[in-house]
Amino acid sequence: MEQYSSKLLANAVEQFATLPGIGKRTAMRLALYLLKQEKQDINQFSDAFIKLRNEIQYCSECYNISEEPICTICNNPARDENIICVVEDIRDVMAIENTSQYKGKYHVLGGIISPMDGIGPSDLTIEELVNRVSSSKVDEIIMALSTTMEGDTTNFYIFKRLKEFNLNISTIARGVSIGDELEYTDELTLGRSLINRVPYENTLAR
């Protein structure tokens, strides 16, 4: 698969192969698929990503993706503003919303502390979370991160940063199997884990 008869094709394959989980062979298959589509469809295809990247907005309160400066969850007066559920990314917001077990607000970190991937606390919205907590009447924080090493590290770091405030900090119950990604958890387990959340201190004494 080393020789391409066209630089245009080689370039398209290369671009597809930059995506996570897409190898050279799959990239080739995708590029050939695009070649057979209408020009108009390809324009729509490509436009979607440029628009996504250029026009996307993040809620200035919780950093969820939003069409407005403040997202529909933060703007909803029916949501309990005393509780913030801290999640890694917007897929987790969607997953928790689907359980219908949570009526508070969210804080989207935009990632998880992972020294292996070069992601430190300053790459996430942790400072913004601290500011948000210090300037509002939040009294409970639910940490809803993946039960991985990186999730534990992030839990620990955020717990330390928020200790000075008078907060009830919990993590979602470890009904989620250790080592599993949050977004692949079934709704029942995830819903149960929100109800059975335990004080953060308890998770340290394992």
Added chain:
Amino acid sequence: MEQYSSKLLANAVEQFATLPGIGKRTAMRLALYLLKQEKQDINQFSDAFIKLRNEIQYCSECYNISEEPICTICNNPARDENIICVVEDIRDVMAIENTSQYKGKYHVLGGIISPMDGIGPSDLTIEELVNRVSSSKVDEIIMALSTTMEGDTTNFYIFKRLKEFNLNISTIARGVSIGDELEYTDELTLGRSLINRVPYENTLAR
């Protein structure tokens, strides 16, 4: 995964999910990955596909993808112009080139006859192959299609169309396991199957 907090995101996910083999969940992961990339990289990413579709050229002889009106294989005087190897798409050209067992020219059909997918002979470059054979000194045709039902159908149709010419028509040896896709065959088997090609008639008497 039904609720998206952004139409832009929903649209990007939808576009990714139009690709073969990409489901909604993978599409979501890819869209979120793009969100974290530089704007410039996204522009390059999207541009590659628009350029591919708008600027790609096909060799006017063999219909391989090409940067020039005539591709480098057709233009190469060292290649035997008496033999044409008929393949489904350009991946197969690359696969055969990698075996280093073939020094003739190619004809890229641009697909395979597949009534299930609504692909008939007129959607492929079969007419162009007939014209090419009738107006040149080609005396041998090697059919190198996948050993599937669709491949057999296409072989049969092309054999019928070329019968009137004084040609040696063969198919690559059935060393390729029946039901396998050509492009996933290892180079040794594929090379061997080119050397051991058999007259088309012999493949009918199974």
